[in-house]
Amino acid sequence: MSRKIRTKLPINENLLYPQIPIDAYAKMLAQQNVQKCQYDKNVRIKENKFAINDSILYLKDKVWEKGTIIKKCEEPRSFIIKNKNNKLFRRTSRHVRYDNGNFEERENIECERERRKESGIKNKETVISKVSRKGRIIRKPHRYI
Numbered sequence: 001m002s003r004k005i006r007t008k009l010p011i012n013e014n015l016l017y018p019q020i021p022i023d024a025y026a027k028m029l030a031q032q033n034v035q036k037c038q039y040d041k042n043v044r045i046k047e048n049k050f051a052i053n054d055s056i057l058y059l060k061d062k063v064w065e066k067g068t069i070i071k072k073c074e075e076p077r078s079f080i081i082k083n084k085n086n087k088l089f090r091r092t093s094r095h096v097r098y099d100n101g102n103f104e105e106r107e108n109i110e111c112e113r114e115r116r117k118e119s120g121i122k123n124k125e126t127v128i129s130k131v132s133r134k135g136r137i138i139r140k141p142h143r144y145i
Contacts, residue, residue: 050079050093050096051069052071052072053069054068054069054098055067055098056081056097056099057096058081058089058095058097060083060089064097065083065084066083067083067084067089069081069096070088077092077093077094078090079093
């Protein structure tokens with residue numbers, strides 16, 4: 001910017017004088033505002049408006065369980081939740097969902113699917129097993145079942 005050049009290069013003299021930026025702070029704020037507007041175009045803030053006594057599902061040990069909201073905590077996005085055994089839990093809104101009313105139906109369907117899978121595996125093992133000439137049982141690998 002404002003130092004002497006050691007070598008003698010052909011250059012325009014006007015380029016050798018330092019340039020003092022004018023309104024640098026205002027330009028920086030304007031650029032930040034443009035960046036903020038571009039960022040905010042794609043950002044969606046998900047705000048769930050939970051009320052007291054709402055029937056909800058909350059996450060406990062990687063399983064969604066049924067409960068009701070007792071109160072909202074002072075901390076942001078936190079709720080006190082009561083489960084079916086009258087135990088109190090504190091959860092953030094990320095671990096809370098609205099209950100659509102068909103939670104038990106979904107649980108029953110999932111249980112039936114698991115039972116079918118278990119019974120299907122047992123049936124496949126008995127049907128697929130073959131006996132070789134030596135008398136050994138030939139079983140296909142599990143990845144082919």
